[in-house]
Each structure stands twice: as structure tokens, then as C-alpha cells.
Amino acid sequence: MNVIDPKSSKGSWHVIVWVLAAFVVIPLVTIFSSFLTPEKDIWAHLATTLLPELLLNTLILVVGVASFTAVLGVSLGWFTGICDFPGRRFFSWALALPMALPAYVMAFIFLGIMDFSGPLQGFMRTFPGLETYMIEVRKAPFVIIVLGLTLYPYVYLLSRASFMNQGSAMFEASRTLGLNPTQAFFKVALPISRPWIVSGLALVLMETLADFGAVSIFNYDTFTTAIYKSWFGFFSIAAAAQLSSILVVLAFSLLLLEGVYKSRMRYYDSSRGGPTLVRLRLRGWRAAAVTAYCSIVLGVAFIVPLGQLIVWSVEMIQGGEGGTYFKYIVRTLILGASAAFLICCVSVLLSYAKRRNGSKINRFLCRLATIGYALPGTVLAVGIVLPLVWCDNLLQQIIFLVVHVETGPLFQGTVLVMLGAYLVRFLAVGFSSVDSAMQNIKPSLDEAAAIFGKTGLQTLTIIHFPLLQKGLFTALVLVVVDVIKEMPITLMMRPFGWDTLAVKIYELTSEGEWVRAALPGLYLVLAGMIPVFIFIRKMEK
């Protein structure tokens, strides 16, 4: 949206975009440069020891999670989007709920239930002869199931929207051309929805690659855990950087894949003026089977884990440990709120700058500034700390040269740096809701304000800000919740004493204390349900 206003200089808005983009680019460049300048000794060591296992583990995870979420997401999207069966209305929103469960919470609940001392194996031991069938849970299939159950909603929501957007015309057209419903699904509905499904899968896989909490609970080594271990276990930030560079390449290929398929969507968007949808009414055993299928998925992915969480939490509260986490809640909320405030301010500036000057370069820079969502938290931490150490050292030397005082590190290990990391990671979340609200404001309003002689900043405060309130509120909520659930950045960058709920869960679960982790887990799930409900309300409109 290009607004012509000869009174204001476009230059100043340009600068904001450049500065913000640079902020994101610095960690990226740091990581890429370590990819381009491989350190031979470290590589030789990595290649013989860690790397083959890490690559294999990651490959298994990516293939497994992709297939699992594709099957779950697409089938559920088709049933609730196009078919009609008992409970369809309920399931169409309820099946999005597992998004509220962070993968690491799901992981420790799963382990708690399946553990030797947990309810499942305890139950099995009551049958003589069954005790030999002990389940070895720390294996790839279980990691895949846990990640898949929390991530399938991405594929589900996108494929459902696409099926509904197709309406029934395509499907009916293929029936008149001689295809039965099953053939029509595979030959027409599925290929047309491919861009949406692939975009959903790309998001799922980005989350999979970025996941740190769930895989560390399962002791399943991937790049994220290896980065953490080489930094905090072997104190080799150089090795961590090398590993990060591989992970970032993998993540960006997914980003590219998403971009390619997103650009195809508009060609496939064939509906003119609202598609008509005549639902396929399922009857008899088919209807029963679909209702049962949806119930099982919802049960396993949401109701059972939430129930177990509540049971454990009640145990904790009855044991008098209910108030233990109060200080963690306060810190988590302080961090979340400050990050959200920061991100909202930056989002408004960025979005307004784009509006004032919608040149190609500015739009590219906006995209660049919000690319951090594809960066795994572990990678981001490495990418920020490396240049920061360099800066800090330089600053200390200058200060020492000038005033002869040993200051020690100035920025390292401060909350400020952590907030900066959150900004890079979650700017996309805030920006997308602010920017879509900004795009809903007609450009003629800016022109009208300009005619009355208002400057850019005045227009922003008296015209745009009031109109943006709803979008800003959504952005605030989404960012707060994302920060609350965030684990690796907080774990790796927090100053002493700034443990959040997520960090506490990491500590407790690494000692196998599933029950004690339940209460902070429950808080996270409850917080996580807020954005899901916001999203569902939008979806129902």
C-alpha cells in the first residue's frame, strides 16, 4: 500500500526498516559465516562422532512427523471441512485445541503415563506374564507421536480451509466426469489443496527442527540438543555455531518450500464470490467410524493429557506445593509482557513504515525482519551471543583504554539481550496481526489526514493507533503466550535467577519429576488455550 505524501520525507521511515532488518540479519549472518568458515578440527571431530547420528535422527524425525501429521491433518480436515457426521461442529474447532499443548509438556505427560512407575505399566504388571512386555519409550516412534499430536493442527487447519474454499463445485464436476467420491478426493480435491497442505507441513517441520524441549525429555539427540550440549556441556560455542549453521540451512530450505507453495495459492483460489458447499452426508457405519476417529484423536492429543495434568496438579496442591511456583509465574509474566510491548511497538513502526513507503526493497526488508520465526531458538541464542561477546570485548577494551577501569561484560547475561532474542524470534507473530489490521485501514484516511496538514507521526497516533487497537491486542496476547511457552532461548540466555515456568519444567523433567512438573505445565496449557480460542473465534466467522 503506497501512500503518496510529498510533505514527509520517506527517508526517515526507510531508516527504521533498515535498522530492524539489520537486527535480525546480524545473528543470521553470524551463523552463516560460521557455515562458510568451517573449523577443520571441530568438523573432523563432529563428523566422526556426532554428525552421522544427528543427521539420521533428524531425518527419521522429519519423515516420521511429516507423514504422521499429513495423514492426521488432511483426513481430519476433509472430514470436518467437507463431510457431515454427528459431532462435526464440535470437532471442527475442538481438533485445533492440541495446539495449546507445548510439545515438551505433552512429552513429559506421555513419559509419565508410559513410565515404569506410571499408570500404564503399573496396570500391565497386575497381569502375570505381561510384565515382560515393558515398553521402551525413549525411541523415535514415540518422539514422532508426541510431536505429531501437538503439531498436526497446522496441517489440519490449513487443509480444512483449503477444502472448504474449493467448495463442492470441483468435487461435483469430477463426479459428472465419471469419478466416484474416493477417486474424486485423490485426483481432484487433494492435488488442489497441495499448496496449503505443503505450507502446513513446512510449518510443522520448522517446529520439529526447532524443538528442544520434547526431544531432550526423550533423550533423543537432534541438532538442538547437540547445540545446547556442546555449548553448556563442553563449553565449545564454536562447535555449537557449526552445528547451528547446519540446522539453519535445513530450516531455511523449509522456509523456501513454504514460500514457493504460498505463491501458488492464489492461482488455485478458484472460487468466485463465495463457494457453495453441499456437505457429503455420511451415514451408518461410516458416520460412526469418522466420529470415533475424531474422538480418539481429540482424546489422545488433548483430553487424556490434560486430564493427567489436572490429576497430577491436584496431587501437588494437596501435598501443599501449590504456591511453589508463584515467583516463576511472576517472572514469566514480566518477561512475556515486556517482550510483547517491545514487539508491538516495533510491529507498528515497521508496518507503518511499509505503508508510508511500500517500495520493493522495503517490503523485502520487512520480510527479512520477520524471518526469525524460522530460526530455532538454540540457533538464535548462538547467533546473538557470538557477536555480543565480540561487541562486549571491544567495548570493555575501549573503556579500559579511556578510563582504565575493568568493567566486565556489559550486555552479556542481561534481560535486555534476552528481550532482543525474543524480538527476533517472535516479531513475525506480532507483525502479521498488526500489519493485517493496518492493511484494513483505507489509504484514503492517510490522504485525508495529510490534507488537514498532519505529519506522519501525528497521523500514526491520532488515526492509526485507535484503529489498530484490536490487532494490537491480538498481537500482545499471541506474543505473551509464545514467550511463556518458549524454552531454549530462555534456558540458554537467562540471567541468573530469571527462571521461567518453561525452564522449571526443563529442570524438573531432566530429573524425571513428571508429577512435580504438572502444575507449571498446566499453567502453560491454560495460557496456550487463549490464542487457540482467539483463532477459533476468527475461524467460526
Place this chain on the structure above:
Amino acid sequence: MMLVDQPLLGVVNVQKSFGQQRVVKGVSLELAKGEIGCLLGPSGCGKTTLLRIIAGFESVQGGRVLIGGSEVSSLATMVPPENRNIGMVFQDYALFPHLSVSENIGFGLGGKDVRAKTQAIDKFVELVGLEDAKNAYPHELSGGQQQRVALARALAPQPSLLLLDEPFSNLDVTLSEKLTVEVRDILKEAGITALMVTHNQFEAFAVADSIGVIFDGVICQWDSAYNIYHSPKTLDVARFVGDGAVIKGVVTGGGQVSCGLGELRGDLSLPCENGCEVELLVRPEDVFHDDGSAVVAEVMHKSFRGSNILYKLKLSTSETCLALVSSHQNHSLGSTIGIVADVGNLVVFPVGTASAGE
């Protein structure tokens, strides 16, 4: 000697309701092989539902549908759409966005013989004149081209019956006028039996052999375009099809009606006794300007149409009628002119029979 042909499409007393609302109320119609029929009616009259019933997307709640003599829909049977040997052109064309023009056209062609398939595709690409756009994708085509692809795709599997759902409604007027003629030629050349649904009478006139005017789930008249226009059977049909005015009159003798346009003579469409009050249909082309006429009317509104002007006139009875006159006769608003009506067929209706259509 031919035996009495079975109709290719038979619809017998079909009923359909959605919830409490009766949408199709006992409709019957027949199409002979090679005949092009059209269901014409305002939106919400049930015509699209009827088409979807024939296609097999909706079930019936009474009556039967027969294609080629075999029953495809009734309370007991419901042959799925893919087994009815029909083709359909959808209102928004429903072209498959992931397939090229030739892939779309070849979609319904079965068989393993690649060469035969390619030949068939080429034949239909040529039939609709899209040789240059063969490898294009739907989003690269204009509205008119998309329409042709949709038609070719539906015709390619050589269905016994072609259904067209408002096929021209997404095109601008000029283009749809051109395409209606083209489509009729293509359908006639293919010798296909077709049923079209539209709310636009000009499309119906241009394409169909027989037209069924449908109101509120009932076919009011099934007839040729000429008869629908000149001999409408009900007031609703008279008002929906073509321009015209309906004015009150009294039958004053055999073939004579007294009304706001004076004493009109002609053949009465209904047998009426003297003194019987009727409503009389007057088409704009039946009313002429004549300075010597004793009947005068006031010009209320006029619209210039190039070769002629359509006047809206106020009669001495305060009723209005339309007159289509040569544009050389330019009368100003508010002026009073003499008019004469020359009606060969007096289309009259009993008073108070209108139910809908306005």
C-alpha cells in the same frame, strides 16, 4: 419407419423440500434426443435444485427421473452422478486449477489408449477453438475461454445428456450474447441433448428449442420461445418474459376488448363472454404513434436506444403502457401524443390470477 421414440430425459412429478420449504412441487418434463431445453425463472424458483436432482447431487422425495429410459432417481433408486452418463457445465465452471486446458478436457476420458485420448482431446480443443491455449492453465484464461474449456470438458466423454447451470452468468453482456449463439451451434453439431438453467430470457431464447418457465417450484409453461413470448399461458409468464404492460379491459364482443387503449380487435386467447372483465397484455411493439388517433397518452419517461425509443406512457385510465417507436419520433416528457394499438392476438387473463413475478 421409426418407432415412437422414448424421450431421452424424463422427469415425472418430481418433488423436493429442504426442511419445511417445498422447493420443487411436482415438476414433469421431457426432452427428445437432440433437443435443447431450458428452465427459465427468477432466482430461488427451484430451477437449479431440479438440475441438481437430474445430475444426481440431490435425492427426490417423490416422482422419478429417467435418462435414456432407465430410472436414475426415485424414492427407491439413486444412481450416483458418475454412473448417469451426464456432462455438466457449472456456473463458476469448476475448472481444475492444477490441470492444463487439455488435461481438463481429457479428465473424463477413460481408457488406456494414449493416442486415442490425445486425438479426442484435440478434437474437442478444436471444437471450442482453443488450439492456442491448449497448454495454458485455467488462471491464465479469460472468462470466455474458461467457459469454452468447461463446455469441452463436459462434452468430451460424450455424455447422453448435458446439463448447464447458468453457464453465461459470469460473462459480460456482449460476450455472453456472442457465446450463446456459439454454444447452441456446438451443441447442435454434437447432436447432444441438453438442459440449461438460466434466469436470463435472452440466453434462453438464443440457446433453447423449448423453454420451461418455472415459478415457485412449478413449471408454468413448457413451450417454444415464440409461444412463451407471444402466447404466455399465465400472467406470471407474461410479466416475467419480455417487456410489456398488463392493463384492465372488458370484453365487448367476439374478439373485441375495451380498455385504456380504446377498442381493440383480435383473436382472444381465452374464450370470454361479453362483459367479462379481463387483464390484457400489451407488448411495446404493439403500440404505435398516430397523431390522428382519438386515444391519447402522456409521455412519462423515455429511454433512447439508438434505433428506437422506449416510451413509458400514461393512459387516460391512469394505467401505464410501453411503446417502442422509431427514434425519429422524438416527443418531450410531459407532452400528450396520440397512439394506436395494433394487437393481432389479444392475450387476456382472468382478473386476479397473478401470484408472483413482480
